[in-house]
Structure formats: structure tokens, C-alpha cells
Amino acid sequence: MTYETILFTIEQGIATLTLNRPERLNSFTQAMHLEVRDALKRVEEDKSVRVLLLTGAGRGFCAGQDLNDRAVEPGAPGVDLGESVEKFYAPLVLTLKSLPLPVICAVNGVAAGAGANLALACDIVLAAKSASFIEAFCKLGLIPDTGGTWALPRLVGPARAMGLALLGDKLPAEKAEQWGLIWRCVPDESLMDEALAMARHFATAPTKGLAFTKRAMRESWGNTLERQLQLEAEMMRELGYSHDYREGVAAFIAKRQPEFKGE
Template sequence: MRSITLDINDKIARITLNRPDVFNSFNREMALLLQNELDACETNPNVRAIVITGNGKAFCAGQDLKEVTTPELNPGFKKILEEHYNPIITRIRKIEKPIIAAVNGVAAGAGANIALACDVVVASEHASFIQAFSKIGLIPDSAGTFFLPRLIGFQKASALMMLGDKVPAMEAERLGMVYGVFSSETFDEEVNNLARVLANMPTKALGMTKRLLNESMANTLDSQLNLESKLQIEAAQSDDYAEGVAAFVEKRKPVFKGK
């Protein structure tokens, strides 16, 4: 069974973490496959929105501890971070297409932080998020210490990382960790509807918005204003802008092509 599956349909790429027997925890093969599939989605002009989700009861339980406790399988933490998780996070943030984390179940450790690095995070009502690292004497990785404090505040993030508390989906929404929570019965349908909306929006402008948000993490106000000006001028030269204005004037729904 392939540990990552990719299905492309109607401009939406659905990447599924597919090791349900171990709650979709990462081994080396799965981490490298995920990078490959993200690369494929980035270069495919027919993909205008990406969904990352999990097969079975979990979204992702983080690192497969069996791999790191089996000498002949263990790649070592240097490789795990530099060749597995860090490149995944970098790809998620640099791909200039909207990426949805569809958190269908528990998201723990690196699994939680990969979800939080996505552009839009939605969760099933039975999902939960756990910064599980402290439970085994590790520190949060996969950019958790970067994104979580920015999402929910320094103090709350610090407590969740040190205590390793489970955060149910509804609480995650209240804290600002997720965009929305859907019922288990309608979860797939709601995710598909959201992905369809994003796939039919002006992809180029969404990509620029993503780039601006990335840069805002470190930019000064003046630098950010300058970058906004540069990218707004570029966006105003796009086919999608011309279509958006024409549709507004003609009082019709725009048909964006992501160009």
C-alpha cells in the first residue's frame, strides 16, 4: 500500500496520508513521498488548490516511533528534521497555491504542526491537536514554535507545548488554530466545497497573498508596504484582474483562470 496517495480532480489535488494502521505517522518513505507529491502539485497547471488529509481515524500522529527505535531503520534526528519535516514545511509555505489541511482526526506532534503551517485549516468535530513532544522529552519541531505562538499567542502556545494538552476541535477553533469545524458526517463534502471555492478563485493573487503573509513574519512596516505595492502592480496586470473587473461591471460571476 502506498503511504501517500494523490488524486487530482476538477483543479483540486487531494493528498492523503495513507498509513492508517499507525495513525498516518511518518516514516522516511512517507515524508519523501509527500515532498514529491507537493512538488508535482506545484508544477501542475491543472492544480489550483491542494488538500492534505489523512486516511482512517487520524490525520497524522507525527513521527513513527518504531522507525526511530529500530536501529536498522532509524535515519537519525538530523536527517528526520533536515530531510523530512523542514522541507515539507518549506514546500507548504512556498507553493503559491492555497493548501487546505483537512484534519479528520487526531493531529499530534509533527502532524499537528504540518497542519498549522497550511493556509486554511479545517477540522472534523472529533479531531484534536496535541503538541506531544514534551511527553517523550523532545521539543516541538516542524515550525510549531514559529506558527503556534503567532496563531494563539505566546503564553497559550507555551503552555500547550510544555503540558502537551489535547486541544479538541471546537477549542482549537475558539483559540484561532483552525478556520472552521465541520460535523463528521459532512466533513468530506464541506472540505470539497471549500477546496472548490479556492480552486476557482484568482490563483495568482492568492499566491501573492501567501507570499506577502510569509514576508510579514519578519518585515518592517515600510518593507511590507513596499512589497504590497510591488505585488499589487503585478496583480493588476493579470488576466484574472481584468476578468474580475469586467465581471463586476457586467454584474456577472467572474470566471478566473489563475493567470
């Protein structure tokens, strides 16, 4: 596929996906959804990829859905937004959550609506100091989709999640860090340097163990303690036979840097 709305590269184990409609604050169209889906499929299939870095071009990360792409006027027939969620946004979130490698999001500006919740679907979120998060759905008579109603209360608690969802106020990146919504807020000029440094770290890390950690954290929300302990035992049993565990122990004993293969 030839990409017109995103930029995508794979170099030294790092896949970088940049939303690239800066004139529209990287808001989603159907074409962008299809291109992002294709890029993520390439990430899944390319065994050299050890980490995914997601960011946006220009002055914003993502303003959510491009309303011009499904414009509807008062009195005109409605559009099936449920189909849009089922066909595009839900699969996007589930793919990011299930990728067997770390997903870093570098939020370089406003992240609004589905753009905010797209960022929250990633494993680690870094945000520039000038960035902000806006659950803008309430201003259109909608609900926080793209996993927002699931992620928000789990990240910041029910009271703050409800306020963000019902008021649609702008949440500055610094406060987002204080509330535990994101991992870290950094100076604007340092954002991509820090994101790339983290990506390089993950590109040489024990990827399978990190993938299992992602899955265990995700499944914990629906598990009893007993089931979660069983899951941990199952995962540790499998990881104990991995190359990376043996290499990690050998490197620790020899006091050298490990050379993980991600297996």
C-alpha cells in the first residue's frame, strides 16, 4: 500500500508510525484508518520489529475523527457511528493492546476525542509540555469511544474520569502526568529524543517477557486473584525456557550487558 496520510518506517527494530495530516491536526479519515491498519499488520508480521513508536506530524498529535469525512447536517439522515467504531476504532485499539511488543506514544500537541483515547491505548505515553488531552465527545452529544470509557476510570479513577468525559475540559500534559493518565510530561524540544531513546531501549530488551507483561496486566482486570496467580505461573513457566531468560541470568552472573534476541 502507498501511504498518503501516514509516514511509516522500520529501522533497527523500531517501527515508527506518524499520523501525517498536519493541516487537519491528523484527524482520522477512512483512508487513514486503512493505512494505519496496513502499517500495524506489517508490524505484526515483521519479526525484526521490537517496538512501535506512534506520533503525529505538525502541531498536533490527533484531533480524533475528521468530521468532514462523515459530515451530517441538521435534518439530514444520520450516520451509523456504531459501525464506524466497530469497523475502525475498536479494531485499532485491540490491535495496539495485543501487539506482542511495547507501544510508545509521543503526544506532540493536542490529543482530542478519539485521538486522546488512541494515545491512552498505547503502553507508555510521553507528552510534550505544550500538549493537552480533551475528551471532546460531550460537545457533540457522544460518548468517549476508542476505549475511552474503559481506560479513563482505570487510569485516573471514576471521579476524574467522569469530569473529563462530561465537561470536555482541556487537560494539560503536566496535570495528565500528575493524575497518572500518562507516563511522563517532557519539554517540547526533548519529546522525540526521549521517545527515541526509550524505543532504542526496547529494541534491545527481552521482548517476549514484555509482551507477556502487557497481556498479564490487561487480563488482570477480568481475573480473580486466583486466576491471575495461575496465569503468572503459566507465563513464568514458558518464559523460564526462553533464550532471553537464560541470557539475562548469564549476563548478570558475568557482570556484562545482556544480548537479548526478543525470544
